[in-house]
Amino acid sequence: MSENIAQLEIKALTSGYGEIQVLWGIDVGISAGETVCIIGSNGVGKSTLLRTISGIVKLTGGSITLDGVSLNNATPEDVLSAGIVHVPEGRRLFSAMSVRDNLLMGAYLRKDKSAIQDDLEYVYHMFPILAERRRQDAGTLSGGEQQMCAIGRGVMGRPRYLMIDELSLGLAPRAVDLLFEALHNINQSGVAILLVEQDVMNALEFADRAFVVDQGKIIVSGNADEVAANPLVQEAYMGVV
Amino acid sequence: MKKIAIFVAIVALLALPYFGNNYIVRLATVMMMYSVLALSWNFIGGMAGYPSFATAAFFGIGAYVGAILQANGIFFGAAWFAAGLIALIFAAIMGRAILHLRGHYFAIASLVMVEVLREVVNTNDQITGGGMGMNIPILKISVEASGMLFYYSMFVVALLTLATASWVYHSKLGFGFRCIQQNEAAANMLGVDSTKYKTIAFSLSAVFVGMAGAIYASWVNYIEPPDVFDIFLTIKPVVMVLLGGMGTVFGPIIGAVAFLALEEIVWRNFLTIHSAVLGLLIVLLVLFLPKGALFFDYRQFFRGRKK
Numbered sequence: 193m194s195e196n197i198a199q200l201e202i203k204a205l206t207s208g209y210g211e212i213q214v215l216w217g218i219d220v221g222i223s224a225g226e227t228v229c230i231i232g233s234n235g236v237g238k239s240t241l242l243r244t245i246s247g248i249v250k251l252t253g254g255s256i257t258l259d260g261v262s263l264n265n266a267t268p269e270d271v272l273s274a275g276i277v278h279v280p281e282g283r284r285l286f287s288a289m290s291v292r293d294n295l296l297m298g299a300y301l302r303k304d305k306s307a308i309q310d311d312l313e314y315v316y317h318m319f320p321i322l323a324e325r326r327r328q329d330a331g332t333l334s335g336g337e338q339q340m341c342a343i344g345r346g347v348m349g350r351p352r353y354l355m356i357d358e359l360s361l362g363l364a365p366r367a368v369d370l371l372f373e374a375l376h377n378i379n380q381s382g383v384a385i386l387l388v389e390q391d392v393m394n395a396l397e398f399a400d401r402a403f404v405v406d407q408g409k410i411i412v413s414g415n416a417d418e419v420a421a422n423p424l425v426q427e428a429y430m431g432v433v
Numbered sequence: 434m435k436k437i438a439i440f441v442a443i444v445a446l447l448a449l450p451y452f453g454n455n456y457i458v459r460l461a462t463v464m465m466m467y468s469v470l471a472l473s474w475n476f477i478g479g480m481a482g483y484p485s486f487a488t489a490a491f492f493g494i495g496a497y498v499g500a501i502l503q504a505n506g507i508f509f510g511a512a513w514f515a516a517g518l519i520a521l522i523f524a525a526i527m528g529r530a531i532l533h534l535r536g537h538y539f540a541i542a543s544l545v546m547v548e549v550l551r552e553v554v555n556t557n558d559q560i561t562g563g564g565m566g567m568n569i570p571i572l573k574i575s576v577e578a579s580g581m582l583f584y585y586s587m588f589v590v591a592l593l594t595l596a597t598a599s600w601v602y603h604s605k606l607g608f609g610f611r612c613i614q615q616n617e618a619a620a621n622m623l624g625v626d627s628t629k630y631k632t633i634a635f636s637l638s639a640v641f642v643g644m645a646g647a648i649y650a651s652w653v654n655y656i657e658p659p660d661v662f663d664i665f666l667t668i669k670p671v672v673m674v675l676l677g678g679m680g681t682v683f684g685p686i687i688g689a690v691a692f693l694a695l696e697e698i699v700w701r702n703f704l705t706i707h708s709a710v711l712g713l714l715i716v717l718l719v720l721f722l723p724k725g726a727l728f729f730d731y732r733q734f735f736r737g738r739k740k
Contacts, residue, residue: 246622248618248621248622267626268621268622268624269624269626272622272623272624273624278622280618280619280622284616284618284619285616285619286611286612286615286616286619286620287615289611297608297612297620297623298623300605300608300609300612300624300625301623301624345623349623349624
């Protein structure tokens with residue numbers, strides 16, 4: 193897909209924390225139903241980008257628009273209501289609450305009770321282990337199960353764009369495969385996915401398009417297979433010399 | 434079962450003044466007051482997880498607002514109500530200012546509220562009487578009748594607080610509080626407006642305490658700053674909630690009753706060292722019932738501990 197039909201459009205975005213500027217002019221566009229991954233090493237601003245889109249960190253310049261509507265000054269609630277859901281790094285579950293309550297928290301802003309129930313069944317169907325452990329405290333789940341719960345919680349917000357920060361961090365390869373498969377299914381149901389990932393191989397295999405971030409800027413972008421073939425990316429992230 | 438128990442308890446408490454002597458009625462009034470304080474603290478401390486030490490500030494505000502209004506000829510019921518309202522507004526404004534602090538820092542900021550208010554009241558002696566204290570007009574009814582009046586008034590405020598606590602606990606609001614308590618960053622991401630919610634929790638922890646403070650002032654007829662801005666009024670509710678069970682609906686009441694019973698027994702038997710004995714008991718209770726009485730595993734206890 194080409195960038196000029198992008199619906200979630202990020203242009204010349206700058207942002208940071210207080211005096212420290214992290215993003216130095218990011219341009220990213222995502223169309224409905226697409227899968228996009230953002231790769232790059234530690235501390236280059238990938239998470240900050242997601243946090244800025246979801247309104248937790250205020251942008252200092254540039255623009256974020258969804259279907260032409262500006263989200264520059266949006267609060268996290270506005271962003272959520274607009275259909276952009278952020279699954280944060282490190283899962284951030286409510287560890288002393290049950291799995292079911294955690295999932296329901298994802299639908300906190302929604303008022304359509306019966307549809308929420310349907311979505312809960314959908315998540316249980318997607319991750320049967322969560323159905324089995326619905327009464328258990330989320331803190332007692334394994335890492336992979338917690339990530340499932342976090343993604344399920346994201347799905348409960350009925351996103352059009354699902355942003356996931358570090359899907360595979362610290363998880364067993366088997367769990368990672370399962371999660372990517374689930375993401376694929378979520379994408380098939382029409383949800384666009386913006387994935388931030390350090391596992392470059394898996395991410396490029398999964399996504400349609402990719403952006404490489406370095407020092408707060410996009411240095412390479414394009415279709416995932418092109419990016420994967422880029423010598424710079426091969427050298428820096430895949431260990432190909 | 435639970436509903437029957439609550440019903441029986443309410444009927445028993447309603448009938449209490451007709452059977453008990455003045456001492457019992459006085460003790461029961463204190464019990465109601467403690468319940469209000471503990472239930473109120475539970476909103477901010479137990480449910481939302483912010484360790485507030487401001488209870489005494491709200492109590493003192495309530496007491497002084499009630500006293501000043503009554504001294505100016507306002508009907509006592511209206512004065513009590515206004516006291517709760519002023520405490521609520523004060524908490525909402527202060528909450529905006531200090532609720533961005535977390536943990537110890539929030540605790541210290543809320544504690545400072547008590548100290549500052551005490552000094553403010555101390556120095557504004559034109560309105561408050563300063564260190565000389567303030568007299569509240571005595572109601573022209575018999576001792577028994579006024580005892581009953583204050584008992585039933587505290588009872589109504591306690592019931593109101595309990596009803597609010599129960600409603601909040603089961604509502605979306607309470608769900609939001611618990612999420613903030615566990616992971617504020619995640620709660621924010623899911624669309625919980627944490628600033629607003631924390632301010633609501635803090636205000637809820639003030640309104641009924643303000644009313645109780647005003648009723649207390651009318652009840653004892655004389656207040657002075659160290660009496661109503663007493664740091665123990667801040668500490669005791671925390672201990673009660675810890676005893677009963679944090680973040681639950683009935684835990685604070687169980688804690689308040691248990692604390693009052695301990696206080697009375699210890700006070701009677703260890704007159705000179707009662708604070709030390711009470712402190713020791715609290716340490717033991719917290720060590721052996723870390724989650725509060727509501728979470729005590731009775732079955733396991735009677736069966737004997739199994740590994």
